[in-house]
Amino acid sequence: MLLKFTKMHGLGNDFVVVDAVSRKVYFNKAQIERLGDRNRGIGFDQLLIVEPPSNPDMDFRYRIYNCDGSEVEHCGNGARCFAKFVLDRELTHKRVIDVETKRGQIQLKVQDDGQVCVDMGEPSFVPEDLPFVAPGLADLYPIDVAGETYELTPVSVGNPHAVIRVDDLNDDIVEGVGPIVEGHERFPNNVNVGFLQVLSADEVNLRVYERGVGETQACGTGACAAVVAGIKQGWLAEEVLVHLPGGDLRIAWQGPGHSIQMTGPAEKVFEGQIYL
Numbered sequence: 001m002l003l004k005f006t007k008m009h010g011l012g013n014d015f016v017v018v019d020a021v022s023r024k025v026y027f028n029k030a031q032i033e034r035l036g037d038r039n040r041g042i043g044f045d046q047l048l049i050v051e052p053p054s055n056p057d058m059d060f061r062y063r064i065y066n067c068d069g070s071e072v073e074h075c076g077n078g079a080r081c082f083a084k085f086v087l088d089r090e091l092t093h094k095r096v097i098d099v100e101t102k103r104g105q106i107q108l109k110v111q112d113d114g115q116v117c118v119d120m121g122e123p124s125f126v127p128e129d130l131p132f133v134a135p136g137l138a139d140l141y142p143i144d145v146a147g148e149t150y151e152l153t154p155v156s157v158g159n160p161h162a163v164i165r166v167d168d169l170n171d172d173i174v175e176g177v178g179p180i181v182e183g184h185e186r187f188p189n190n191v192n193v194g195f196l197q198v199l200s201a202d203e204v205n206l207r208v209y210e211r212g213v214g215e216t217q218a219c220g221t222g223a224c225a226a227v228v229a230g231i232k233q234g235w236l237a238e239e240v241l242v243h244l245p246g247g248d249l250r251i252a253w254q255g256p257g258h259s260i261q262m263t264g265p266a267e268k269v270f271e272g273q274i275y276l
């Protein structure tokens with residue numbers, strides 16, 4: 001089968017995006033892993049498949065797969081690229097787009113400057129919602145990693161995140177601690193691990209070791225999780241500029257009962273085709 005695709009990225013978090021509206025497409029896990037392989041395939045952090053909605057009140061459905069083939073609930077950078085994709089391909093002319101994902105419904109607003117604002121839904125700090133195995137509710141949860149104890153804030157943004165505040169955002173902690181927490185037995189579905197360095201109440205540095213991928217240049221849901229964790233812990237204000245290795249995202253959250261708002265860019269790199 002000849003597969004047409006568009007290669008895109010959000011701050012260096014890169015995607016292959018496929019139009020399954022015009023023509024139904026199905027991939028098995030092995031095909032996703034091969035397509036995602038940076039040496040033997042196209043290479044991506046996530047595969048995004050754009051489909052017709054199952055709910056007639058929505059405009060689209062989109063499915064998200066990590067490069068290891070696992071299907072996931074939410075992808076912030078991917079949502080922005082999704083919005084650019086459906087407008088570029090004239091699958092819609094709307095600039096406010098309602099989308100079904102595995103985690104539920106999200107709304108995308110394409111701004112005149114090309115930036116996309118995404119209503120990312122409301123976060124949850126309840127361990128069971130990730131899931132995260134914990135003896136009870138707490139503000140911070142200690143976890144042992146290779147003899148060291150780290151304190152994490154568990155956050156569900158539809159997908160699971162563990163946010164760890166650090167003073168020094170170095171490779172040792174991201175590459176040494178990230179993989180162990182990502183696959184830790186207390187996270188039965190694994191977890192995205194965010195390392196948060198607070199610069200001020202409205203500015204942070206963040207690196208994310210993503211579930212099913214490894215460290216990415218940016219993680220939209222990770223930026224949302226880090227900011228709401230920081231607000232919950234009293235470290236951050238309601239609107240925060242998040243510096244990721246691939247660039248900046250602006251995240252806003254007014255607290256419980258409100259959705260998280262994420263604003264950032266989406267870029268198209270090239271269009272291609274490949275025989276599956």
Ligand SMILES: N[C@H](CCC[C@H](N)C(=O)O)C(=O)O
Nearest residue numbers: 075076077159211219220221
């Ligand atoms: N690795 C994530 C999915 C992609 C999230 C990230 N690329 C984003 O922009 O939110 C997970 O397994 O939940």
